Amino acid sequence: MTAARRAAAEAWAFRARVEQEAAQRFDRLAAIVAGFDPGSPVPAMMRRAADDERRHTELCSRLARNLGSPVTLDPAADLPAIAPRTLDARQAALYEVVAACCITETESMATLTTLLAGEPDPEVREVLHSISRDELVHSRMGWAHLSRESSSAEVAFLSPLIPGMLAGTIDEGLFGSPPADEDPEGLLRLGVLPLARKREVFLGTLEQVVFPGLERFGVDPEPGRQWLSHAAGLQ
Numbered sequence: 001m002t003a004a005r006r007a008a009a010e011a012w013a014f015r016a017r018v019e020q021e022a023a024q025r026f027d028r029l030a031a032i033v034a035g036f037d038p039g040s041p042v043p044a045m046m047r048r049a050a051d052d053e054r055r056h057t058e059l060c061s062r063l064a065r066n067l068g069s070p071v072t073l074d075p076a077a078d079l080p081a082i083a084p085r086t087l088d089a090r091q092a093a094l095y096e097v098v099a100a101c102c103i104t105e106t107e108s109m110a111t112l113t114t115l116l117a118g119e120p121d122p123e124v125r126e127v128l129h130s131i132s133r134d135e136l137v138h139s140r141m142g143w144a145h146l147s148r149e150s151s152s153a154e155v156a157f158l159s160p161l162i163p164g165m166l167a168g169t170i171d172e173g174l175f176g177s178p179p180a181d182e183d184p185e186g187l188l189r190l191g192v193l194p195l196a197r198k199r200e201v202f203l204g205t206l207e208q209v210v211f212p213g214l215e216r217f218g219v220d221p222e223p224g225r226q227w228l229s230h231a232a233g234l235q
Contacts, residue, residue, distance in 0.1 A: 001068055003179070004186025009069030011192045016060035016071045023053035024079045025100055032093045033145065040148060042097075045141045052134040059127045066123070067190065082168060084161065091157060094149050098158060098219075099165040101142020103210055107169065109135045110205040111198070115191055124191040143213060150217040159220040163227035166206075174199055175232050203232065 001009075030046035061071040082099060083092035112132040120128060149155055173195070184194035193201060206228060211221035 002183065002186060003181040004183040004190060004192075005067055006069075007179075007182075008187060008190035008192045009064050009067035012060050012064035012067060013069045013071045016057050016064055016073065019053045019056040019060055020073055020075075020077075021079060022100065023050045023057065025096065026050035026053060028079065029093055029096060029100075032089065033097075036090050036093075037148070040145070042141060042145045042148065045137070045144070049134070049138050049141060052138070056131050056134065059130060063124065063127050063191070084164070087157075090153070094146070094155065095158065095161060095165075097142050097145045098214075099168065101138055102146060102213060103165055104169055105135050105139040105142060106210055106213075107202060107205050109139050110201050110209070111193060114193060114197070114201050115188065118188045120191050121189050124189070128191055143217075146214075146217050146219075155218050156220065158214075160223050162214070162219070162221060162224035166224055166227060166231075170202065170231070171198075174202065199232075203228070 026046040027050045030043040030050070033040055033046070034043040057073065061073065064071050083095040087095060109132065112128050112135060116125065116128050116132060146155065176195075178195040182194060184197070187194050206224070211224060214221045214224075
């Protein structure tokens with residue numbers, strides 16, 4: 001197995017696990033949001049998103065298996081809590097929605113768009129295209145919830161918590177050096193961004209989309225910018 005194929009197989013297996021967690025999270029958040037805001041259209045969007053993520057889990061698992069990395073998923077696995085314990089239930093739900101949708105899904109959409117602009121293998125392109133249609137809606141779902149909450153509640157509390165969201169989003173080696181055997185062209189064909197391009201997309205999406213979006217709804221992105229600058233070694 002080539003280095004690119006091995007890395008891509010691991011990446012798609014990881015994505016399958018992430019998609020499974022996303023389905024569980026959206027199911028849970030749909031019930032929570034409906035409980036305190038029964039007039040919101042967001043819970044219905046979340047339930048549809050959960051179904052999307054279950055389909056994505058299957059697509060990613062199949063591709064990982066075809067690339068040589070079978071995926072073992074545990075449908076009963078506990079979903080890790082990501083919101084700080086100091087938040088009340090409504091604030092914790094908003095934290096999760098912003099982290100999962102406004103940041104993670106927006107980043108995912110940018111990554112998928114970048115990959116589709118290249119020349120991925122036909123099977124990979126089919127999976128990328130199928131997932132990208134849904135991720136755009138999932139990102140908008142998060143911004144819709146933040147907009148609704150900002151009109152009826154205080155959302156500025158999120159500002160100092162943005163670094164924690166970002167830290168939970170990035171891969172451990174994002175700001176490190178690429179592996180010695182990295183094959184950028186091979187990775188792109190198999191639906192994985194080479195490290196330098198992945199870093200570029202991550203930074204660009206935050207500065208051009210995520211941070212301006214947060215600011216528009218009353219969340220100061222400066223703590224996030226400072227954390228990012230330090231993490232990326234730009235200070």
